Structures are given as structure tokens and as C-alpha cells.
Amino acid sequence: MTNSQNLLELENATVAFGGFLAVSGLDFCVTKGELRCLIGPNGAGKTTALDLICGKTPISSGMIRFEGRPIDHLKEYQISRIGIGRKFQVPSVFRELTVRENLRIGNSRDPGVFGNLWRFGGKTEEPERLAELVGLQDELETAAAHLSHGQTQWLEIALILAQDPALILMDEPTAGMTGQETRKTADLFNRLRGQHTLMVVEHDMGFVRDIAETISVMHQGKLLAEGTLEEISADEAVREAYLGSGGIGHA
Amino acid sequence: MTPAGQFAIRFLPYLAFCVAILLVPQFIDDAFLLNKYARYLVFAILAVALCLSWGYAGILNLGQATTFGIGSYCMAMSLKLGTVPVHTGSEGLPDFMVWNNVTELPWFWAPFHSTTFAIIAGVLVPALFAALLGWFMFRGRVTGVYAAIITLATMVVVNLLIIDQQRYTGGFNGITDLAQFEAAGFTFDAYSASTYYLVAGCLCLTLFVSYAITRSKTGLILQAIRDQEDRVRFFGYDVALYKVFVFAVSAGIAGVAGMLYTIVMEFASPTFLGVPLSLSVVIWVAVGGRQSLLGAVFGALIVTGTQGALSESETFLESWTLIMGALFVLVVLFLPKGLAGACELLVQRFRSAAADGKASEPRTPVATQPESAS
Known part of the structure; x- marks a missing residue:
């Protein structure tokens, strides 16, 4: 499943906190130069997924590859040094x-x-x-x-x-920003597009709409759906996951 | 202001201080006073050592006296061997070994016949000791109060070891009856200007080296580690290595201070590795301002100087410890950044007052103006 286009690959990645699986069997690829948004309801495991990649949380099982090299055994500073x-x-x-x-x-x-x-x-x-x-x-x-x-x-x-770095992981970059600040941030991200590969976890759907190419939806530690905003919005499983939180637009 | 101008303003107090302490023997001819002042300057070196690890890297070392003591014993061993045969028994053995029925000089004493070896050991042994301890602590991500407790406990262990190994260390009595320190054919009399100059010179050198470290990017990264250790890792810096480095440098400086202390006091004792001294260093640095090297130096000089003056005066013979305690509590409560922080605040007030006085363009607020635009 190694693809030379893929900058980052997660293969069956799992994190267990005690008995609770924060991330369970996550398969995930990011290609070079793309701007990927990662969304999902609260507790879906988005932040834990980023923690896994940058080495903050150790992986319980599975594999993470960066530029084709396994990185799950590296220390935080070593992961940072490879980009x-x-x-x-x-x-x-x-x-x-x-x-x-x-x-x-x-x-x-x-x-x-x-x-x-x-x-x-x-x-x-x-x-x-x-x-x-x-x-x-x-x-x-x-x-x-x-x-x-x-x-x-x-x-x-x-x-x-x-x-x-070659790959930037952003965890809710617009949290706590005013509407105007959020728009300025969206402009900034659009300028970064292409120079860096970005992976952005975000709750603000307006912001996601402004910047996203491909969106990945996580739910209960798994990848639920992947596609453009239209495809995601139309997805039955995604609607199901967001049920009770007022739909995807208000997540 | 240009960067060069900024540098000059920051650096000027250090230069002025160094010139001032080097001029002291020109005005004081009392050998006893010079010896006392040299002792205070040794404490200032020790304060710089703690300022580096605690003030800049956030490692509260409650066992700073461990490395100070190791340095002082290195020098004492060398000076003891220098007394042969005046204070020794048969076969050139130090007197206390003879009393303890040691028949032959232990292998680890032998190289101390060389003064050069002793000086190198006095820096390297404490530094390596700290590097090893730091390696275990910082690799294991032991931080804050736990690191402080480990350093304190280590000091108690080393102290007990020295007392216990009386045959090799002189035990409780320490190592006494030492020769005078000799370097390059010159003899340093503890009660003379020469020893004072030696200590003052070492303090100046320590200040310059420490200042260079804190102004380098490594120093900046150490401050970032103090602020938010976890964040620094994710920029690719090996935090443990940085902490081991500053811990070892701090220990090396403490070792130098220890060696000088033996030269000034003419003995070494297990009390040099004691809890009271170690905690005193923390007080000096806290009073002076732990984020300023010069502040820490002044903290040491002011506190030990006051302590000396109070304990020697008849009126305060009974109450001087109480006064010192009150001083410490007051500073910690009202000047969290110590005397250096208070000075900085005063300078800022003075500057903004001066700027208000001659402000011809009220639209440029002085405080927020970038200082080095060029």
C-alpha cells in the first residue's frame, strides 16, 4: 500500500487509553502538497490522531509512515527533525x-x-x-x-x-478567533497551499469551506468518510454521526 | 536603538561591576577584610552557577553544594599533598591517613600531586557527576519539585559517603592543614591581595562565559524550555540534552567556586556539601533575581555581607538568622523577580518618565515602539 505520492500514511493505527480506544484501526493517507481537513464530532479522536503522528502519544498497534519510512518508534524531537x-x-x-x-x-x-x-x-x-x-x-x-x-x-x-516542516499539523487554528480573524487565517492558509502539506483539524465549518480540498471525517476513532465538501455533506453515515449535534454545519 | 547600542547598555553594568571588584584591593589594605571579601566573591560564583540552571533553564537544584564540595575536595587533596613532609607521617602520607592506619596513598589520591590535574579534576569531576545525574533525570523527564528532591537527596548521599570514608577523606574533620596554592611559581597567600585577585578574576571570567551562554541561541532555547518544555520538543530540540548541558556547566562553575573556597578558607569540610549552604544559594539567587546573572551575584554579596555584618555585631548576635529570614520572606512576597527585577522596573519608569518629558510627537507610544528597526 506504499505509494510514492503519499507523504504520510497511517495503517491500522490504534491507540488504547486503558480499555478505551481513542483511535481504532485508522487508515489514512495524505499526499504531498495537499491541504487536508480533518473533522468529526467531539471525541472522534482527531486530536489523538495528530498526537500519534507527532509522537506525543505512543501508538498501541499499527504503523505510521512518513515519506515511506516508519516513524512510530521515533521520539518527538526526531519526528520534528524529519519534517x-x-x-x-x-x-x-x-x-x-x-x-x-x-x-x-x-x-x-x-x-x-x-x-x-x-x-x-x-x-x-x-x-x-x-x-x-x-x-x-x-x-x-x-x-x-x-x-x-x-x-x-x-x-x-x-x-x-x-x-x-514538510508536513504541518494544525489543531483548531481558528479556535477563539473573531470572524474577521478567522477570515484572515483562511487567507493565510490559502497562501501556504502548495508550499507545505497541511493537515488541519477544525470545528468551524465556514473556515473548512474556505480552505478545504479534501475532507476526512472521523467518528469513534475510525475514518468514516473522505471526499469533497459536497460528497461529505451528502454522505448518509456522516449525517448519522453528527445527528444530535445539529448537523454538520454546526459541529 | 541599534542592536549594538542595546548590547552596550546590557553589557555595561557587567563591565562596571568587574572593574569595581578588581579595584577593591587598591583601597583596602586589611588582609583579614580581603580574605572575607574573597569569600563573598566565591559565593557570588556559586550564585551564578545556580542562576544558570534555575533562572535560565528552570531546574531548581537544591544540591548545588554537592558539586561545590566536590570541587573543594579536589583542591584540598592537591594542597594536602603539597604539605609533604611538614604535616605528614611516614612515606609522605597525609596525617589523617596515618591516624587511620592507611599504609599507602590510595590510587585516586596519587594524581593530585599535580596541581594542573587537580584544577582540571575540580571542574570536570563535578561536571561529569552532574551530567550523569542529569542524564538519568532529564531522559526520564523528571522535572520541577521531583528534580529538586533528587538533587537534595543526592547531596545527602555524597555527604554521608565523605563522612563515612574517613580513611580517605578525613571524615567529619575534613581535610585541614593545607599548603598554600601555587600556580606558575607564584604562591597565593589566602590572606593577601593575590588570592583576592584570583577569586575576583575567576568571578569576572565566570560572568563573561555565563553571559555569553545566556545571550546565545542555546541560552534562548534554555529559556524556552523553562517557559514550556513540552513545546520545545516539537521544534526538534533535544530538550534532555540541553538540560544536561546547562546542568553540567552549572556544576563545573560550582566546582571552580569550591576550589577557590578551599584556597580562601584553607580547608575542606563535609559542611561544604551541606543542606544549609545549598539552601542559602537558593536564597541569594531569589533575593538578587534569578533571571539576571548580575542580580544573582549581588544577591549573594548582599545576603552574605549582611549575614556577616549582623553575626559579628553584638546587638544582633542572637537575632541575625531571624532578620535574614524576614528579609527573604519580604523579597519573595514583594519582589518576585528579586532586586534585579526591581531595578529593571525603576529603569523602565525612569525612561518612560524621561520620554514623556520630551515627547514632541505624542502619537508614537514609546513603550510599544520596536527598538531595533534597522
């Missing part, structure tokens, strides 16, 4: 450091202790370019703790762009 970046649901930035310093840490092309001992200051263009991309160019010397919630989300996105 997988992760944005967390609760924005995680370094609050005591300035935006510029945060961006310097994001750029982790050389992660060695001793190499970094001789690195002072560094190039200033890259942090400035990235800060401009996410609209933080006026906040470069501001401590991250003083940013608004939306700005913090953007800063973390910029950190991942500084890291420049």
Missing part, C-alpha cells in the same frame, strides 16, 4: 520571550546544543518577514504574554513556518 510540525489546540508559545525571540526558536534548522552556543543575534530578515506574514510586524519586541488570543494563534502559526 513534521505541530500547532497545538491551546496556543503554545513562549510567553516570557518576545515575538522575535519566539521566531528565532521556531527556526530549528540546526537544533544542536553546541552549534547554537556560537549563534548570537542571527539574521533579522526572516523573523521580520514571518511576522509580517501573520501581521505581527509591529509586535516584534513585545513579550508573547502581552499578545491577544488571536495574535498568539498567529504567532504559533508563524513559529511553525519558521520551522519550515
